[in-house]
Amino acid sequence: MDKIEVKNHEIQNTNNLNFMGNIKDIGEDHWMSTIETPLKKDAFELSDQQKIDQIAKHFRSIMDLLGLDLRDDSLKGTPERVAKMYVNELFNGLNPKSLSKVSLFENNYNYNGMLVEKDIELYSTCEHHFVPIIGKVHVAYIAKDKIIGLSKINRIVQHFSKRPQVQERLTIQVVKKLIESLGTEDVACIIEAKHLCVNMRGVRDTKSSTITAQYSGTFNKQEVKEEFLNHVNLESNFDF
Numbered sequence: 001m002d003k004i005e006v007k008n009h010e011i012q013n014t015n016n017l018n019f020m021g022n023i024k025d026i027g028e029d030h031w032m033s034t035i036e037t038p039l040k041k042d043a044f045e046l047s048d049q050q051k052i053d054q055i056a057k058h059f060r061s062i063m064d065l066l067g068l069d070l071r072d073d074s075l076k077g078t079p080e081r082v083a084k085m086y087v088n089e090l091f092n093g094l095n096p097k098s099l100s101k102v103s104l105f106e107n108n109y110n111y112n113g114m115l116v117e118k119d120i121e122l123y124s125t126c127e128h129h130f131v132p133i134i135g136k137v138h139v140a141y142i143a144k145d146k147i148i149g150l151s152k153i154n155r156i157v158q159h160f161s162k163r164p165q166v167q168e169r170l171t172i173q174v175v176k177k178l179i180e181s182l183g184t185e186d187v188a189c190i191i192e193a194k195h196l197c198v199n200m201r202g203v204r205d206t207k208s209s210t211i212t213a214q215y216s217g218t219f220n221k222q223e224v225k226e227e228f229l230n231h232v233n234l235e236s237n238f239d240f
């Protein structure tokens with residue numbers, strides 16, 4: 001893995017989104033308007049099945065307009081498959097209910113060092129082009145009274161990934177959720193990802209990737225940040 005060097009990407013105040021100029025430009029029209037995923041008030045009035053039926057109908061029209069013959073055996077089930085995949089899998093993180101309560105444990109060992117969960121697999125979807133964002137997420141926190149089950153960190157990352165996303169927003173949403181759940185500001189998250197909308201279309205840059213980082217609390221201190229980056233850059237070999 002290439003060494004990660006993150007410079008000047010710190011966001012100390014999530015209410016102040018002046019960091020956009022610091023994050024590497026990933027292509028045309030990639031910008032984020034709000035930290036919260038913009039959802040309509042009536043977003044969950046339809047049932048999942050009603051959404052699947054409607055989306056399948058509209059996706060069928062898209063395929064039809066593209067000139068595809070939907071009587072073909074291979075194509076005829078596609079609209080419904082896509083609709084189910086959108087509602088039940090790729091975008092089921094839009095519904096806050098899909099993230100079960102984050103259970104915490106007492107920090108009985110009084111472990112007060114840094115906990116790093118690295119190389120969490122990321123599969124998300126670019127909200128500007130609806131094509132995949134693929135990458136890795138590294139999360140760290142310094143425990144106070146409570147600790148979190150490790151698999152919960154993965155669940156939080158997955159939950160916010162299963163939405164049409166912007167990488168910057170995803171990074172902030174993961175950090176915000178951890179701050180809220182853990183009752184500590186000392187949280188950090190780095191995401192390195194490839195955006196297929198940049199790689200397979202547009203500028204067709206197949207090599208580039210994008211790094212976003214958000215540091216909160218004590219992670220804004222240079223030495224704490226460096227410790228985190230050193231852990232992330234550590235070569236771990238578990239091929240046994």
Ligand SMILES: [Zn+2]
Nearest residue numbers: 126128129197
């Ligand atoms: Zn895109």
